[in-house]
Structure formats: structure tokens, C-alpha cells
Amino acid sequence: MPRYLVSVAGNIGVGKTTLTRLLGERLGWKTYYEQVRDNPYLVDFYADMRRWSFSLQVYFFTHRFRMFQDMMAQPCSCIQDRTIYEDLEIFARTLNRQGYLDDRDYANYRALFETMIRFLPTPDLVIYRRASPEFLLKRIRARGRAFERGITLDYLRGLHEAYEDWVARASASMPFLILDAEEYDLEEQGHADRVVELVCERCPEG
Template identity: 30%
Template sequence: VLLEKSNENPFLDRFYQNPRQHALSTQLFFLFQRSQQLQELRQDDMFEPVRVSDFLIDKDQLFAQQNLDLDEYELYLKVYRHLTMDAPTPDLVIYLQAPTEVLLDRIRKRGIKAEQHIEQSYLENINNTYAEYFHYYEKTSLLIVNSGEMDLVGNDDDYQLLVDYIVSLPSGTHYFNPGPSLL
């Protein structure tokens, strides 16, 4: 399992307090951290049947586009291209989509001090950027999950419902909406 280790980023608290000043250092830290994890993955036992990651290296650019000035973004892209040349392509990407209000509520409940400074407009921007990115995503199989009414952390039934759906998936792009239909 490859987990994003946001708690190890020494710039993250400062970023949430002053995004313009700390965006580049925050982004570069995450990029180096994620590329290091992918490097370690390549060196580990390649016969491991299943690997799960809670980050997609390609989406790192989405935050960079939202947070960096043009000259910072160009520098970031040079580093990004160098570090991700041999990044493995996942077999399946799962995008857990939820309305901004739900995300804000989850952030509040999670209780991470630095995240409490996230503004709704910023999160709305990121949410819209993700939606557009995954709308056109074609690099590998994709599952878009409407997770707004699911509790994948605190409800074992929701979690198992999603796992069962994933196990039954053929390749391609799929949408999973376990909530009530509006039709």
C-alpha cells in the first residue's frame, strides 16, 4: 500500500495559511515524496499481486496548476518530467467524487488542524479541476464513484459495496452511483 504522507510535509501548514508564499515548496515536497515512493515500488517485489496507492502521480500537476505562478509552474514541470519519466501506469484509477460541501464536512470531521484553513472557494476550484481532468482521463481503466452519500471510512457496508463493485469490473471507464436515483 502506498499512502500519501501529507503529515510529513513540513510546508503544508504554512501553505494553508499563506498559499501564494508556500505553494512551490509544498508542491515540490509532495512531488519528491511521491516519486520516491514510486521508485521504491519499482525496486520491490514485482510479483506482488495487488498494490494500492491513495495518490496518482499524474494528478499532482492539478494542484500545481491551481497554486503556482506561471514561472513556478514551468520550474515545477521540469522537475516533474524528470522525476516521473518511468512512473508505472496503474491498472485502475478510482476517483472518489463528492460535492464540495461534503468534502468540507469530511475535512472538518477529520480534524487535521492545518486543513481547517481550507477555503470553500479553493476546494471548489480543486473539485472542478478534478472533475474535468477525470472526464477526459484515458490513460488506464477508470472508476468514478459518487461518494457523496457513502462513508467508506466509518461504514463497512459502504466499503464492501465498493470493493465488490471493483472486483467485478472489466477494463474501461465506469461510474458507480450507489445513492438514490433522481430519475
Template identity: 30%
Template sequence: MAQLPFIAVEGPIGVGKTSLSKKIAAHFKFQLLEEIVEENPFLGKFYDNIEEWSFQTEMFFLCNRHKQLEDIEHKFLRESKPVVADYHIFKNMIFAKRTLKEEHFRKYSRIFDILTGDMPRPNMVIYVHAGLDTLFERIRRRNRDVEANIQPEYLQQLSDDYETFMDQFEETHPDIPVIRLDGDRLDFIKHQRDLDYILEKVGSYLSKGEVIK
């Protein structure tokens, strides 16, 4: 049975998730859901001292993303409004596994399972990956104060974690198409031809009938 589109755009910090989500939403006339980032009061402290502030940071993100997922279900999907989001809540476990101490991760995992057990899943994922040079250039370009102290080692580990997670995601969710995009090669912000290529690719999946517009 065809499903109403719920597209999640994912990838490591700085890869351009929000910019791409906005362009997809505008092109297909979908509802846009943007991640709450800079409102997190712990994020700046987290990048200064990951070990000290990781649990507070991840719990804030989890609660806010859970609330946004409820909004997707009640305000959009139930009213037959397609959605594109610049994240999905499954990303929380990527970050939590990397940053939390073992005892904190056990607690966090239990809370995560309770909050997300009945939440809507995306029926298409767009995964954008890129090398460190590209990520740091785009982080520099958007100039967020809270990201000023991101360390290369952390960002590389995170990128590697994303690769591992997405490989596993495709194995465990064969019913959810994943569009992989090379952010080093495709600059959908600067070059219209790159954006057109992506929009055409997304449109071809929508037209297959697995999801409906």
C-alpha cells in the same frame, strides 16, 4: 497480457482516499502505500498563504511521491506484490496548475517530466468525488491541524480541477479502467453495505483478467 494490480485511489482533499485504500488493501491482501501529507513542513503555511508557499509545498510533495513510486517498483511490483495507494503522482499536476505562478509552473513541469518519465503507472484508478459539504465534514472529522485553514473557494476549485483532469485521463488512457464513486451517496466508513458495494466492484474488474491478483 495480465498485469500485477497497482490501484490508485484518487479524489479531492477529504473525500476518504486513505480510509478506502486501507479497506481495499485489507480485503484483497494488497500492499498499502499511504501518501506523506502531514510531514510536509510547508503545508500549514500553504493553506495560510497559497501564493507565497505553493512552490515549496508542491516540490516537497513531488520529491517524496517520486521516492514512494520508486519503492512501489523496487520493493513491491518487482517482487510480485500487488499495491493499492491512496494517491498517484499525476495528482501533482492538478495542484500545480491551480496554485503555481506561471514561471514556477514551467520549472515545475520540467522537473516533473524528468522525475516521472519512467515511473510505474497504475492499472486501475478509483476516483471518489463529493460535494463541499461532504468534504468539509470529513475534513472536520479527521481533525488535521494543517487543514484548519482550507478555504471553501480553494476546495471547490480543486474539486472542479479533479473532474476536468479525470475526464481527460479517461480519454488519454483508455487502457486504464477508472471506477467513479459518488462520495455523497457512498459512506464506506460508516456503512458496511457501501463498502461491500465498492469491494465487489473492484473485485469484478480484477476478475476480468485485465489485472491479476
């Protein structure tokens, strides 16, 4: 039976964890989730993004690098909630563009990323959950996480632009499946079934 390394990409609040859990349960894949609740920098970051942006990005990158190494060691298919590429291409890039991560720290972080990424394989599939920033802000407000209260529409728009740019560029070097979160509501059984079908078409069991 084929073994796949799959990553779910998408903006804050788009439903990456829900999709990861769904595919893990339905396809029997081992699941890996982004560390949010036990993250020692996240609350401080949203309170003072300029002060904590570099520390947060290094923490996330280190966590995801170790996670992908563990995925590589597994004998079964694995799915990861957020790709390692988003740390640089989406979040560090957007923080730099919006003035929260200065050019010196951004260059340092990029050098670290480009040095370490050589040791990891490209995912067999990246599932990009796409949604408008306005849709995402409503979802973020509805789930009511205290540390996310500082997230603004402008920040989400900056991330969205970075996602669209990255997916357009990266599609030449890695396989993507784009799923519109506003079209596929994973709480609806029919929508969830269709999403599983689409993923199975890209990752056949053989």
C-alpha cells in the same frame, strides 16, 4: 496471480486513506499513504499558500515518485493513497489558476514533472472518489486538523473542477473507476462490501 498497481484519487477530505486501508485489508494489497503529519511544509503552506506552494508541490512530487518506485519493486499488488498525476494536474494547476503559484514556478514544476513521469508506468487502475466541495468542507471541519482550518470552499471548488477536467481527459489513457463518496459510505458494511466487489471486478485475481 496477477499483480496490480492501483492508485486512489480524490479531493481533500474525500476518504482516500480510508478506502486505501479498506482495500489493503480486504484484498491483501500492500498500502502506501500520503505523508501528511510529517510533512515539513504543510502547516506553512496553509498559513501562506503563495509563499510555500512551489516548495510543497516539489516535496509531494518527490515523495510520491519514490513511493511509486518502491511499489514497482514489490512482488505483490499495491495501492497508493493519491496518484502522482494529481500533483500537477490538480494541485499545481489550481494553485496557478488561483494566483498562489506564479507562471514561472508553474512552468518549472511542469517541466520537472514531465521529465520524471516518463520513468513510471501507468497505474493498472485509478479509483476516483468523487464528492461535492460542500460535502468535503463539512468532512474537513469535522475531522478538525488544525493545519486544514485555512481551507476554503472556493479552494475546494477549484480543485473539484480540476479533478473533473483531468478525469475526463485522462480516461483515454488510463483506466478509471469512479466512486461517489456521498453514495458509498465506507463506514457502512454493505457499502464497503460493494466497493470491494467493484474493485475486484476491475482487478480480478485470475
